[in-house]
Amino acid sequence: MSETPDTTADTDAQRAALGAAFGRSADPLAEFASTFEQANVDPFELFDADILGARNLAVGSRNKYLTAFRHWREHMAREGRHPACPNEQHVKAFIHRERTERGNNDETTKMKLQKLNAAYEYWAEDPQFPHPHDYNPFKLARSKVAFDGPDRKEPPRLPIDDLRDVVGDVAHLRDRAVIVTQLKLGLRAGELRNIKLPEVSVENEAVRKHYPDLGTHPMLDGRKNTVYIPHNREGNKSKRPRVLPLDDETRRALFYYLLARPDNGEPWMFLAPEQHTQMKRKTVNALWKKAFHPEYDETEHHRAVTSHFGRHRFTTFWRVEQDVNIDLIHYMRGDVVGGSPMDDDRGAMNYYIHTYYEDIEQLYRERMFTLNF
Incomplete structure (x- = not known):
């Protein structure tokens, strides 16, 4: 750690003089x-x-x-x-x-x-x-102290047709459901793996009969074809909770996955390939790499496509391509909207979600990009 001796000594002397004048200690x-x-x-x-x-x-x-x-x-x-x-x-x-x-x-x-x-x-x-x-x-x-990290490369810019080609080539129902869900909802890997069955509402009689707890979370009451993303679960980095709509494609991807998902009593939506327990972050990332690499591996100018690409693509779509109000984007991402991080007060969360979900539901369902798989 390098400092300029003369400048540091002079600054320390001035601070010491100021502290002495106000009766304050540097230690x-x-x-x-x-x-x-x-x-x-x-x-x-x-x-x-x-x-x-x-x-x-x-x-x-x-x-x-x-x-x-x-x-x-x-x-x-x-x-x-x-x-x-x-x-x-x-x-x-x-x-x-x-x-x-x-x-x-x-x-x-x-x-x-x-x-x-x-x-x-x-x-x-x-x-x-x-x-x-x-x-x-x-x-x-x-x-x-300066922390000088390497300049971060930008993710590649995938035209929607190229993105559709990649998703269309993903044959595994679980892998496709993961990738589509992250692309359409902008979820981090931690948020995705933390989704529980009661936090997903999929309006389909066969699926609901097979999973009676599906969509029973109080935050989804009266909101069909939605998902609830809490903010206070280990691994969920968002500052605020949110309810997001599930469009037809996401709902279809989840429907086919749920029909094939092992029914072993685990509460988690997405299960690991072999143990059939909660999916790990590295598994989420691995299936993205399987789908997008080597074509979209790291290059001299772009970083590799990984599970975080879904969140980047989601944000770019709403902010750049659709020019949506920034507060609505913050809500959909789980960012703080005009205030501080939220505590666990149920009434406050209900009011917050009701206020913003009503503003984004129709917008989302009408404008969300399609993957045509």
């Missing part, structure tokens, strides 16, 4: 380090129990937090400071150590900082901790 947590040591309580374990435990995370997701915490503890032990009482320089040194000693790329380092910041924000909110709201060394250091 406000230092005074609490000895008390934490004497208390013999691990603040990260409290975060694990209170926050991670409540989220019901997958083992792999929880382990990523625990690994970040372990590496941070090791770093702060070398710095001679309790891990709950860092300053900006401690965090910068951690970034440098991650890059140089551990050889981590910037994405991995940023991921660890995000997890450490989540713990810090938990401490700042809990009145039992001394951490102030107006000081966050993780955010402060993160804002001052």
